Amino acid sequence: MQQFLGVDIGGTHTRLMVMDEQQRFSGYRKVPTASWARQADPLQGLTELIAAARPDGPLARVMLGLPGILSRDRRQVLSLPFIPALDNQPVAARLSQALGVEVAMDKDVNHLMWWDLTRLPQLPRVAVGVYLGTGMGNSLWLEGAFYHGAHGAAGELGHMPWPGETTACRCGNIGCVESVTAGHWLADWATAHAAQTPIGELFLHHAAHPDLQAFITRLAQAIAAEMNILDPEHLVLGGGVLAMPGFPQAALIAQIRRHLRAPQPAGGLAITLSDVTDETGCRGACLAAARDLSFAGSRRQA
Numbered sequence: 001m002q003q004f005l006g007v008d009i010g011g012t013h014t015r016l017m018v019m020d021e022q023q024r025f026s027g028y029r030k031v032p033t034a035s036w037a038r039q040a041d042p043l044q045g046l047t048e049l050i051a052a053a054r055p056d057g058p059l060a061r062v063m064l065g066l067p068g069i070l071s072r073d074r075r076q077v078l079s080l081p082f083i084p085a086l087d088n089q090p091v092a093a094r095l096s097q098a099l100g101v102e103v104a105m106d107k108d109v110n111h112l113m114w115w116d117l118t119r120l121p122q123l124p125r126v127a128v129g130v131y132l133g134t135g136m137g138n139s140l141w142l143e144g145a146f147y148h149g150a151h152g153a154a155g156e157l158g159h160m161p162w163p164g165e166t167t168a169c170r171c172g173n174i175g176c177v178e179s180v181t182a183g184h185w186l187a188d189w190a191t192a193h194a195a196q197t198p199i200g201e202l203f204l205h206h207a208a209h210p211d212l213q214a215f216i217t218r219l220a221q222a223i224a225a226e227m228n229i230l231d232p233e234h235l236v237l238g239g240g241v242l243a244m245p246g247f248p249q250a251a252l253i254a255q256i257r258r259h260l261r262a263p264q265p266a267g268g269l270a271i272t273l274s275d276v277t278d279e280t281g282c283r284g285a286c287l288a289a290a291r292d293l294s295f296a297g298s299r300r301q302a
């Protein structure tokens with residue numbers, strides 16, 4: 001029986017999991033990303049990590065999810081702010097060669113989104129995912145496929161310029177929406193205004209604060225802009241920030257809806273909350289590996 005290995009690379013943790021053809025998952029493991037990324041040769045460290053997680057029996061494909069920008073063919077990492085050592089590296093080819101198995105890659109949020117899309121009763125034709133963690137992850141599912149753009153850099157909603165904003169963003173630009181609407185803004189705000197509150201309880205104790213209400217408004221406005229451009233059937237909202245206890249999910253959805261153009265997308269857009277867990281990124285990567293292999297198989301037969 002064929003098996004698939006999903007690897008979800010995050011700034012803090014790297015997670016790995018195996019799936020068989022019947023979509024049975026096993027072998028979940030989670031290690032600090034620094035354990036391989038800070039080695040003298042990070043790709044060698046990643047190779048050893050994957051080799052150690054490799055299941056017995058035939059392995060059809062390894063799928064990596066990464067929080068950065070990949071080349072259009074998704075064979076090369078272009079920009080990975082958390083792990084700069086991989087920038088401009090032919091990561092997929094080097095891992096394939098070292099492991100002796102096909103290795104593919106995609107943005108990590110596309111794996112979260114694929115997991116969420118496959119939970120729906122029917123796959124939508126057009127859907128958008130916004131996953132809010134430290135940064136703002138954005139996944140575009142257009143006409144039945146993930147959209148990667150002309151150069152691999154599509155879906156960077158977080159780097160839309162925010163009017164009047166001058167904060168420096170990690171991407172190198174000034175005034176990006178991500179620097180005022182994502183987890184690191186919340187962490188900075190908490191340090192300055194609520195040092196006694198554990199960050200996980202920020203919304204439980206301070207959701208009514210005008211600064212946090214303005215945060216929700218900015219987030220809603222940025223997301224509504226993308227809805228009005230793309231007119232999706234489905235918007236999936238997820239990520240660690242939205243899962244924080246007390247996060248005003250209903251208020252966010254109401255404010256997004258307030259900015260939707262009528263009659264569409266206002267009338268037709270369904271909004272759901274993702275039930276993403278720790279394992280979802282690598283589960284979605286396993287499903288994507290199996291999906292891409294079956295697409296490749298059907299193209300060969302055609």
Ligand SMILES: [Zn+2]
Nearest residue numbers: 159169171176
């Ligand atoms: Zn930026």
